[in-house]
Amino acid sequence: MLEVIKPGVQMCIQDLGRHGHRHLGVSQSGAMDPMALQIANLLLDNPPNTAVLEITVGLAQLKFTTATNFALTGGDLSARLDDTPLTPGWRYFSKPDQILSFASSSEALRAYLSVEGGFSLKAALDSHSTDIQAGFGGINGSALAAGDQLHYESCIEKSSAGALQPPYHKKIRILPGPHCERLSLTTQQLLCTQQWQVSPDSNRMGMRLSGSELVTHQVSINSQAVLPGTIQLPPNGAPIVLLNDCQTTGGYPMVAQVIAADLRHFAQLSAGDSISFTLVTPAQAYQEIQRQQYHLNQLRIALTHRDRSNS
Amino acid sequence: MTQEQTYLLGEQAVVLDLNCARLDNEQQNRLFALHRHLQKQAGYTDIVVGKTSLTLVLQDPTQGTKWLEALLSLWHALSAEDFQPNTHKIPVIYGGEAGPDLAPLAEQLNLSQQDIVELHSSPTYQVKFLGFLPGFAYLGSVPEQLQVARLSSPRTHVPAGSVAIAEDLSAIYPSASPGGWRLLGNSITRLFDANAQSPSLFQPGDNVKFVPQKEGLC
Numbered sequence: 138m139l140e141v142i143k144p145g146v147q148m149c150i151q152d153l154g155r156h157g158h159r160h161l162g163v164s165q166s167g168a169m170d171p172m173a174l175q176i177a178n179l180l181l182d183n184p185p186n187t188a189v190l191e192i193t194v195g196l197a198q199l200k201f202t203t204a205t206n207f208a209l210t211g212g213d214l215s216a217r218l219d220d221t222p223l224t225p226g227w228r229y230f231s232k233p234d235q236i237l238s239f240a241s242s243s244e245a246l247r248a249y250l251s252v253e254g255g256f257s258l259k260a261a262l263d264s265h266s267t268d269i270q271a272g273f274g275g276i277n278g279s280a281l282a283a284g285d286q287l288h289y290e291s292c293i294e295k296s297s298a299g300a301l302q303p304p305y306h307k308k309i310r311i312l313p314g315p316h317c318e319r320l321s322l323t324t325q326q327l328l329c330t331q332q333w334q335v336s337p338d339s340n341r342m343g344m345r346l347s348g349s350e351l352v353t354h355q356v357s358i359n360s361q362a363v364l365p366g367t368i369q370l371p372p373n374g375a376p377i378v379l380l381n382d383c384q385t386t387g388g389y390p391m392v393a394q395v396i397a398a399d400l401r402h403f404a405q406l407s408a409g410d411s412i413s414f415t416l417v418t419p420a421q422a423y424q425e426i427q428r429q430q431y432h433l434n435q436l437r438i439a440l441t442h443r444d445r446s447n448s
Numbered sequence: 449m450t451q452e453q454t455y456l457l458g459e460q461a462v463v464l465d466l467n468c469a470r471l472d473n474e475q476q477n478r479l480f481a482l483h484r485h486l487q488k489q490a491g492y493t494d495i496v497v498g499k500t501s502l503t504l505v506l507q508d509p510t511q512g513t514k515w516l517e518a519l520l521s522l523w524h525a526l527s528a529e530d531f532q533p534n535t536h537k538i539p540v541i542y543g544g545e546a547g548p549d550l551a552p553l554a555e556q557l558n559l560s561q562q563d564i565v566e567l568h569s570s571p572t573y574q575v576k577f578l579g580f581l582p583g584f585a586y587l588g589s590v591p592e593q594l595q596v597a598r599l600s601s602p603r604t605h606v607p608a609g610s611v612a613i614a615e616d617l618s619a620i621y622p623s624a625s626p627g628g629w630r631l632l633g634n635s636i637t638r639l640f641d642a643n644a645q646s647p648s649l650f651q652p653g654d655n656v657k658f659v660p661q662k663e664g665l666c
Binding site (some may be wrong): 156157158159160161162163164173261262268270271272273274278312314315359360361362364366367384385391395396397409419422426448 | 450455456457458459460461463465469470491493494495496498500501503505509510512539577578579580582583584585586622625640642643647648651652662
């Protein structure tokens with residue numbers, strides 16, 4: 138069993154998200170960094186969509202009451218198992234009653250923790266992801282609190298294994314959005330000519346940005362589907378990058394869409410961070426998805442070989 | 449005459465945009481016919497109907513260009529008659545604590561509270577689309593006399609079941625949430641259950657009729 142001693146700023150259960158219910162107003166939710174989630178599961182030979190813990194900021198403590206292999210991925214929040222420092226991108230073994238603690242870091246914001254075999258959870262709308270606003274998924278639809286317990290099957294020790302994780306960037310690749318014409322400017326002019334700062338009122342729903350030159354306007358559009366990665370431009374000119382917990386429809390002009398492969402970088406951005414946007418083509422966007430898939434396949438093959446030769 | 453068009457949203461979604469301020473009945477029902485038709489197809493993870501658009505989130509992003517053409521030709525091939533909506537009767541307790549904005553609104557519009565109940569419950573509404581919260585259906589259209597702006601300062605807590613209006617739309621809050629719509633009444637009907645086989649009572653295109661209950665104003 139995994140017992141939450143201190144949840145820190147936000148700790149919640151996420152998988153690859155809730156799909157197929159957007160027409161009913163149900164958000165996607167899911168891990169902000171789907172790559173980190175899949176690597177965490179690969180390291181333990183779990184199915185790729187197994188639910189994991191998403192730890193935000195850190196300042197958290199967990200206790201493994203029974204033995205398990207676990208994997209830690211995503212940002213480096215200075216995790217320790219008792220006194221031993223851990224490196225993200227690796228799997229480790231915990232004996233009963235060892236304590237996993239997270240400090241925090243100015244460089245990273247979110248870490249992911251998976252256990253071998255996954256946690257025992259009940260799905261809501263075909264997903265284990267916690268939808269905190271709607272109040273379902275995860276455990277009781279809430280972020281985890283001190284005293285919460287997550288059940289898993291205990292298992293025997295595997296040797297430690299890991300690999301370098303793909304790096305995080307602050308240069309985000311985008312595709313043009315449909316409503317720039319109504320603002321008489323291009324995506325390039327609206328987003329790609331300046332640095333943007335992450336505002337403090339950002340969360341899993343969306344990241345608000347501020348910049349030195351804002352294009353204010355009075356254009357509104359008929360509400361239409363928005364997705365994680367859609368960049369909206371409200372009348373005040375400060376762009377909002379919608380993220381996993383975003384609503385399903387929106388009425389602000391959509392000026393760009395972050396390529397799917399780059400959404401993971403938003404998992405590590407905190408208030409005050411500076412980011413920039415660069416335009417790419419749909420062909421480049423597909424290529425990046427394939428590169429990520431290739432990385433995961435390579436890791437799977439390498440781990441299979443390693444685990445076989447060890448047994 | 450509208451100039452409908454299709455375009456890609458990012459690398460994974462295709463949008464049919466009907467490019468007009470509002471849809472007439474024929475276009476609206478044709479859009480729902482298209483939604484129903486696509487729900488029987490494969491190759492997508494989500495289909496979302498908007499006010500004047502439909503967005504298809506694709507499983508395989510390399511199929512985008514194919515769908516740009518397919519969506520347009522399906523739109524032209526279908527007709528409003530291909531869509532048969534379900535109708536829901538929703539009991540509503542109007543006024544008092546159940547609808548705290550009813551009395552002030554009556555005063556503002558120079559109508560009696562009964563007039564407002566009569567105006568609000570007379571049309572058959574249609575679920576234009578869902579959003580904002582799971583199961584939150586945007587219902588059109590509110591009679592013109594009753595069209596008012598949102599509250600200038602939204603409430604931090606609107607109880608579940610609240611029946612509300614804003615501009616030309618009405619809605620029922622499926623769960624408690626902050627909100628700026630004007631609250632006319634409350635309904636006990638359960639609109640959304642994440643654990644149910646069919647989680648949302650309302651589907652895009654369904655018809656909704658409000659039925660005033662004798663416990664409230666009617």
